[in-house]
Amino acid sequence: MNHQQQSQRLHKVQLARPDDFDGWRRLARQHLAAGSVPESIIWEFGGGTADLFGEQVAPASPAAASNPQRTGQVPVVPRRFLELARCVACHRTPDRFALLYRVLWRASHGEPGLLDLPSDPDMHRLHRLGKCVARERHKMHAFVRFRQTPEVEPEHFSAWFEPEHHTLRLSSDFFVRRFANMHWSIVTPDESAHWNGQSLQFGPGGHRNKGAAPEAMEQLWKTYFANIFNPARLKLDAMRSEMPVKYWKNLPEAPLIAELVHNAGARSQAMVDSLPSEPPRFASRATAARATRHPTPSESIEHGRKSRISDERSESD
Amino acid sequence: MNSQKCESSILSPAADGVPVRLMNKLAILSDAAKYDASCASSGASRRDSLDGRGVGSTEGMGICHSYAPDGRCISLLKVLLTNFCTFDCLYCVNRVSSNVPRARFEVDELVNLVLAFYKRNYIEGLFLSSGIIQDPDYTMEQIVEVARRLREVHDFRGYIHLKTIPEATPELLASAGRYADRLSINVELARSSSLDSLAPQKEAGGIRRAMAGIRSRLDESRERSHSGRAAPQFAASGQSTQMIVGADDASDGELLDCSESLYNGYHLKRVYYSAFSPIPDASAALPLAPPDLNREHRLYQADWLMRFYGFAVDEIVAGGENGMLDPALDPKLAWALKHRERFPVDVNQAERELLLRVPGLGTRGVERIIASRRLHRLSLADLGRLCGSVARMRPFVVTRDWRPTSLLDNSGLRAQLMQGSAQMSLFD
Numbered sequence: 001m002n003h004q005q006q007s008q009r010l011h012k013v014q015l016a017r018p019d020d021f022d023g024w025r026r027l028a029r030q031h032l033a034a035g036s037v038p039e040s041i042i043w044e045f046g047g048g049t050a051d052l053f054g055e056q057v058a059p060a061s062p063a064a065a066s067n068p069q070r071t072g073q074v075p076v077v078p079r080r081f082l083e084l085a086r087c088v089a090c091h092r093t094p095d096r097f098a099l100l101y102r103v104l105w106r107a108s109h110g111e112p113g114l115l116d117l118p119s120d121p122d123m124h125r126l127h128r129l130g131k132c133v134a135r136e137r138h139k140m141h142a143f144v145r146f147r148q149t150p151e152v153e154p155e156h157f158s159a160w161f162e163p164e165h166h167t168l169r170l171s172s173d174f175f176v177r178r179f180a181n182m183h184w185s186i187v188t189p190d191e192s193a194h195w196n197g198q199s200l201q202f203g204p205g206g207h208r209n210k211g212a213a214p215e216a217m218e219q220l221w222k223t224y225f226a227n228i229f230n231p232a233r234l235k236l237d238a239m240r241s242e243m244p245v246k247y248w249k250n251l252p253e254a255p256l257i258a259e260l261v262h263n264a265g266a267r268s269q270a271m272v273d274s275l276p277s278e279p280p281r282f283a284s285r286a287t288a289a290r291a292t293r294h295p296t297p298s299e300s301i302e303h304g305r306k307s308r309i310s311d312e313r314s315e316s317d
Numbered sequence: 318m319n320s321q322k323c324e325s326s327i328l329s330p331a332a333d334g335v336p337v338r339l340m341n342k343l344a345i346l347s348d349a350a351k352y353d354a355s356c357a358s359s360g361a362s363r364r365d366s367l368d369g370r371g372v373g374s375t376e377g378m379g380i381c382h383s384y385a386p387d388g389r390c391i392s393l394l395k396v397l398l399t400n401f402c403t404f405d406c407l408y409c410v411n412r413v414s415s416n417v418p419r420a421r422f423e424v425d426e427l428v429n430l431v432l433a434f435y436k437r438n439y440i441e442g443l444f445l446s447s448g449i450i451q452d453p454d455y456t457m458e459q460i461v462e463v464a465r466r467l468r469e470v471h472d473f474r475g476y477i478h479l480k481t482i483p484e485a486t487p488e489l490l491a492s493a494g495r496y497a498d499r500l501s502i503n504v505e506l507a508r509s510s511s512l513d514s515l516a517p518q519k520e521a522g523g524i525r526r527a528m529a530g531i532r533s534r535l536d537e538s539r540e541r542s543h544s545g546r547a548a549p550q551f552a553a554s555g556q557s558t559q560m561i562v563g564a565d566d567a568s569d570g571e572l573l574d575c576s577e578s579l580y581n582g583y584h585l586k587r588v589y590y591s592a593f594s595p596i597p598d599a600s601a602a603l604p605l606a607p608p609d610l611n612r613e614h615r616l617y618q619a620d621w622l623m624r625f626y627g628f629a630v631d632e633i634v635a636g637g638e639n640g641m642l643d644p645a646l647d648p649k650l651a652w653a654l655k656h657r658e659r660f661p662v663d664v665n666q667a668e669r670e671l672l673l674r675v676p677g678l679g680t681r682g683v684e685r686i687i688a689s690r691r692l693h694r695l696s697l698a699d700l701g702r703l704c705g706s707v708a709r710m711r712p713f714v715v716t717r718d719w720r721p722t723s724l725l726d727n728s729g730l731r732a733q734l735m736q737g738s739a740q741m742s743l744f745d
């Protein structure tokens with residue numbers, strides 16, 4: 001096959017997975033060297049063919065390769081671009097690999113500064129896609145919620161998460177660094193990741209386990225969530241823009257939001273309206289004790305606290 | 318519902334195995350901690366637990382694991398060790414004269430709660446503060462002990478922020494810095510006369526001395542690391558503070574002057590502004606009004622201009638009237654409208670300092686402009702792609718294909734921009 005044929009005919013290129021950046025990179029390099037024009041490549045992934053890497057690509061002739069302007073010698077790609085491309089590869093938009101290839105092609109065919117030009121429409125789109133993925137990765141770091149698997153030794157934790165893009169692999173390094181000494185699994189609809197304290201394995205996707213009983217610890221987390229909220233400062237839009245509703249179904253604290261919001265007005269109004277009250281009985285003694293550097297009369301404080309806490313309990317139980 | 322009650326009634330009855338006593342303590346001690354605005358977990362030295370026994374990592378940028386309906390990030394477990402307090406700071410819900418329910422964590426109880434939350438990926442770490450019980454040293458010892466056990470017994474490598482008690486001895490501050498990523502001492506009020514009247518047991522001089530002590534330890538740890546020898550770890554993400562806004566008559570100018578002197582004098586990482594918020598069982602000496610969130614927001618914007626945009630405090634304050642910022646406009650826009658003679662700015666030529674003064678143009682946008690204009694002359698559409706939106710900038714910039722006509726002379730410009738700015742924020 002001569003160079004002319006290689007660049008014109010249609011190539012179906014098979015990647016191993018929908019987020020197979022390394023595969024794309026290797027094949028893109030081959031096709032670039034062979035001079036395959038962007039319109040001639042169809043990038044496919046996850047098709048399950050035996051030959052994951054598709055056809056062999058013929059190298060460009062030495063003569064052609066010596067003229068990078070015409071045939072696309074593989075350009076020197078800045079590390080920044082590779083990081084961006086790694087993210088873009090995880091986006092669900094169908095033409096992500098084609099777009100990446102087109103940009104590389106242009107950069108090696110007369111537009112050497114392109115990869116550093118964020119105002120170019122193709123680069124602009126890449127940055128937008130990359131930003132979506134980076135955001136999703138960040139939200140995954142934030143919103144994955146582990147539950148302890150009951151009665152398993154050593155401790156095992158698992159989480160169900162539905163990422164908008166293919167960010168499981170991209171984000172799993174973070175979980176390894178953070179929870180290196182824990183055994184854990186993160187299951188998504190597409191794929192799952194499992195860490196046993198030594199190595200990270202990827203397996204098939206799964207389903208949301210609707211029936212799972214909530215852990216006791218979730219109740220404590222919800223207690224915290226409800227009480228750290230200041231009802232006098234309601235700002236729902238700020239909350240929703242940072243924690244979009246699409247994540248709520250897998251956040252144990254989210255079911256509280258509606259009622260917290262519903263009660264907020266009345267609670268803060270009650271604080272504004274309430275008349276100042278008499279200081280509690282222990283106040284003067286505690287202040288006096290401080291002045292004379294005696295320890296706080298802790299029994300009386302203990303006593304005051306117990307009666308209050310039992311009030312709390314009767315109302316909340 | 319009783320106004321003094323914590324928010325626990327909306328939780329469904331405790332499920333099997335939920336420790337009710339702990340739940341009640343947590344309710345009280347997180348309710349009492351919500352008036353500290355900071356929940357930041359960024360800036361710590363990078364570390365992970367790959368070579369350790371415990372859990373935890375910090376990656377430079379903090380993570381908000383949830384958001385409360387007040388729009389605030391929930392990154393840390395922010396609690397008080399106890400809300401018993403022998404001080405009587407009138408603006409504070411925990412003051413001795415307040416009738417709120419009281420509780421106290423056992424050290425191990427809190428340590429285990431932090432670890433359990435952390436392992437479930439609920440939090441980045443702990444922000445621990447406390448009412449002052451017995452005396453400042455005793456209280457500080459207890460706070461430090463929580464951090465020590467997390468680090469030494471459990472090899473916890475997540476983020477720890479400790480609120481330090483200025484009256485405690487310097488040795489205790491030193492050991493707090495050994496375990497913590499961040500230390501903070503709240504100055505609370507910009508005017509020391511207000512501190513005298515509203516927080517009679519606190520003393521402005523003592524607060525500043527403690528901050529100076531932290532600063533010199535921070536400097537020391539950095540110097541030693543530059544000289545090559547391993548420096549003992551000391552609060553790598555620095556110190557911060559908080560000021561209450563609207564509890565006294567201090568103007569925005571006074572608050573910002575105070576911040577500037579704190580940033581310069583003690584190298585603070587952040588000054589937080591907290592709009593005075595009605596608290597349960599409030600003191601009669603303080604305004605009982607909803608918190609002025611807009612004022613707080615403008616102060617944060619002004620603070621950013623001061624730190625990242627090269628504005629001096631008096632320039633910022635001059636954008637408003639009588640020492641107060643313009644409540645209707647972000648302070649950069651307010652400044653620009655009073656300095657129309659400096660505009661329009663040519664984005665293809667202007668120096669960085671000038672670009673930073675363009676309303677609607679953030680620091681990142683400025684860097685992108687500078688990188689891109691080396692390669693070609695920018696059009697208005699380029700500017701849009703680089704900076705997100707040009708709506709706010711249009712009256713203030715010149716591009717290859719755009720020059721504002723008489724927009725800048727238009728006396729309706731303020732009103733026009735105000736409408737637009739209702740939905741837009743300068744710092745995105």
Ligand code: SF4
Binds near residue numbers: 448
């Ligand atoms: S010292 Fe003052 S501000 Fe701190 S908890 Fe006690 S009363 Fe509140």
